[in-house]
Amino acid sequence: MIEQLRAFLESKLEGAEDLVVSDLVRHTEGFSLETFSFEAVWNVGGEQHSQRYVARREPPAGLLEPYDLEPQFRTLAAIADTPVRFPRVFWYESDPAVLGAPFYVMEWVGGDVPIPALDAQGNSPFGDEGERLSLGRDFAAILADIHQVDWKAKGLDFLGVPRDGRDAAERVVDFWHGYAERSRLAPMPMMTEAFCWLRRNLPSEAPVALLHGDYRTGNFLARDGRITAFLDWELVHLGDPMEDIGWASCRLWRGDSSYVGYLLSREEFSDWYQAAGGFEFDRARIHFYEVLACVKMAAIMLTGVKAWDDGRTKDMRMGFFDQQVAGMYASIAEILGIIELP
Template identity: 35%
Template sequence: MGRGLDSDAVAKLLAEVLPGPVTVERMHPVTGGASADTWSLDVTDGSGAGHALILRRDAGRGGVSLGLDARTEPLVQRVAAEAGVPAARVLAIFAEDAALGTGYVMERLAGETIPRRLLRDEAYSAARERLVADCAAALAAIHAVPVVRLPALPRLPAREQVALLESLHRSVGQPVPAFELGLRWLRDNLPPPGPITLVHGDFRTGNLLVDERGLVAVLDWELAHLGDPMEDIGWLCTRAWRFGGAGEVGGFGARRDLDAAYGSAIAAERVRFWEVLGALKWGVICQLQSFAHLRGEARSVERAAIGRRVTEAELDLLLLIC
C-alpha cells in the first residue's frame, strides 16, 4: 500500500511536538480510502511515555477530487476538536516534506468503524441504543463551530452543489437517465437560503468511530466546507449509508429520535432535498472513481469495483423522487 514510510523522518517530525528523542516502535500501513496513505504508529517519547498514533498523507489523488488538500483537512479537524466535537487530536501537520510528503499525525483512538459489525454485533448493542443521540450531539457541535476560527473553506450552498454534480456527471461522458431525473428534481426543489455553518460533508456510518459505549470520534474531514447544516443530516440518512440496517438514520436509528436529540428544529423538506442530493452525489462519486481507473488516471481494483454501485444510487434516487 502506497510508498514506504521513513521511520527516521517520522521520529524527527514528532520530536517537534513530543519530548525528544522519539523512538518509533512499530508502524504498519492501514487499509483505507483511495485518496490517503494511512499508517498506524506506536512511538515512545523521551520521557518514556508511549503514544498510539495515526499518520495520514496524500496518496496522490488521481482523477477528480472533491476533497480538501492534506494541509487544510487537519486544520479543520483541529479546530473542531478544540470546539468540543468528538474528533481525534491532531499532533502534527507536515507539508511537502522531502521524506514524508504532505499530511498529518493524530492520536489513534480505540473503537470500530466497520458498519456490518456496528449494526449487527451484540458487542455494540448498547452503543446502538445511544448512537442517534451521540450523532445528534456531534452534529450540533460541528454546526456550532465558530466559522471565523476555521481556515479558508469552500462555500457550497445548494445551487452550487447541484451545478457541480451536473458538471462532474457530464465530464464522465456516460449518461445515466436516473441522474438526469435527479438533477431536474433538485433544480426544481432548491431550498431557500438559510444558515451557513461548518458542514462535515461525510458524516455517516463508516466514518464514525464507535466503542461499546457509543460514539468515540468523527473521522475523515476531507469533505468539510461551509454550507447548509441540514446537508449533514440528509447525508447521514441517505440509504447508501444504512448498509442494510433497518434504521433510516445510518442504519441504526429513527428520524424522530434524531429530530428530538439534535437540539433545534430540523427542517424536513430541507433534509429531503439533501437526501436526494446525497443519493445523486454518491452515484456521481461512484462514476468518477470507476472512470479514474478505466482511463488510467488512478489504477485501482477498489475504484473499478465501486462502479457497480452506480445502479444502487439510481434506485435510491427513483425511490426518493417518484
C-alpha cells in the same frame, strides 16, 4: 517509511532525543486517504515520552480526488477546543518529498469502525439494542456539536461562506455536478434528471453552519457503546445543516435496516439532535439534500470508476463501482419518485 516518519517527528518534537518509531500499521478501512498508525517513543531532558500517532496521506487516486488536506487540517486545528469528538491534529506537511504525498499527523484514538452491514457471520454491527441507542444518541449529539461551532469566531471563512441557504444549496449542487462531469465516461441520463430536479427545487432560506460533509456510519470510531471520535473530514465546508442530515439518512448507509445509518429512527435522530442543541429538522430541505446525497454518492462512485479506467489505480474497490453505480441510480430514481424500491 518508519525512517521518514522518525525524521519528520524529530523535526517537530522540540528537544526530542533518542526518538524511535515502531509498530507501523497500514489500516485498510476507508476508501479515501491512506492511513497509518505508529508508536513513537522519545526522551526530553532524560524524561521518556511516548505516543501513538496516525498519519493520513493523500492517495495517488481516490474517490474524493483531487485531494487537499489543508482545509480539513486547519478546520480541525481551529475547533480543537470545542466539544466535537475527533482526533486532535498536530502537524500538516504539504511537501510530497517528505512522505511521498502531503499528509497530516493526528492523535491515535481507540475504537472500532462499525460498517452499516451485517458482518461475515451475519451479525449486526451493533451488539444489542442498548448499544444501538447509546451510539445513536452520540451520533445525533456530535452532529449537533459540529453544527453549533461558531465558525466565524473560529476563523473558518476560508472554507467559503455562502450568502444564504439558496447560495449554499447552489454551491453544493454546482460542486457535485462538476465532480460528476469530471468523471464522465458515458452518458448519465439519471444524473442529469436529478441535477435538473435539484436546480428546480433549490431551498431558499437556511442557516449556515459548519458541516462535516461525510457524516455517516462508517466514519466514526466506537468503543463500549460510545462514539470515541468522528473521522474523515475531507468534505468539511460551510452550508445548510440539513445537508449533513440528508447525507447521514441516505439509503446506502441504512444497509438492510430501516434505521438512519443502521443506528436510529428518523424520530430519534430528530429528537436527540435537537435536544443536543441542533437546528430544527426541515423535512423539505432534508428531502432536497437526500436527493443530493444520492447524486453525490453516484458522483463519488463514478470518480472511482474513472480513476480505475484511467489506470491511475489498480484498486478494484474503485473498479467495482462500474456495475454498482446502477444501484445508486436506482436510489436516485426512488427518491425522485420514479420507482419504488422494497
